Amino acid sequence: MKRARVAYKGQIHEAVFEAGYLALPNRRMVSEQDVVWLPPIVPKTVFALGLNYADHAMELDFKPPSEPLIFLKGPNTFIGNRGNTIRPAKAAYMHYECELAAVIGRQGKNIKACDAYSYVSGYTIANDYAVRDYLENYYRPNLVVKNRDTCTPLGPWIVDAMDIEDPMNLTLRTYVNGRITQEGSTKDMIFGIPALIEYLSSFMTLNCGDLILTGTPKGSVDTKAGDEVVCEIEGIGKLINTIAEE
Known part of the structure; x- marks a missing residue:
């Protein structure tokens, strides 16, 4: 559903x-x-992954991380399908990040990877824009990069977990003005969803409504005001978004 x-x-x-x-x-x-x-969910705690695809890490001249690189996102960042994302007036480079997002469906602590999927209620699409001008270090994404207003479109749907046969084998694509600019597969994540749930729940309680954004593969390009950006994930749908001037 x-x-x-x-x-x-x-x-x-x-x-x-x-x-x-x-x-x-x-x-x-x-x-x-x-x-x-x-946004199809009003999320509680939102976890986002940095450099969770080896090809994206290498694209940015970084070594793939040895443990998950996780930062938090505030509710101000999220907008719905067909919404506008504001590009800062002085930004020189602002790129999309098409990501599979897992929705936690029940509370859990110290969850084993083998049991992790039983804690996922569904999946949606996130487009977690980054303004590289403000980035200090890809290993430490700062607030001004990842918590800007309107910079994380989410949706359009939450698809029930039971309807996604294998979330770790889904094709991701991004189109800018109708031209495909990014293509990858969730099978190429460094840390898959079960591993991320095990890692996070090892030191904190996960709650119903928490959201895990799982990172993006290579292929992120700069976007300009007026661009239409479409993030597509197999089995989930297409998230449409337009870049607007500040």
């Missing part, structure tokens, strides 16, 4: 994808163009 959060005629609804339409709780069917898309 694909689920979304949308605003329609002044109200926020939990919607379900049915036959090409969004089914609202009152069973009214509306088109994707008739709603304002919101």
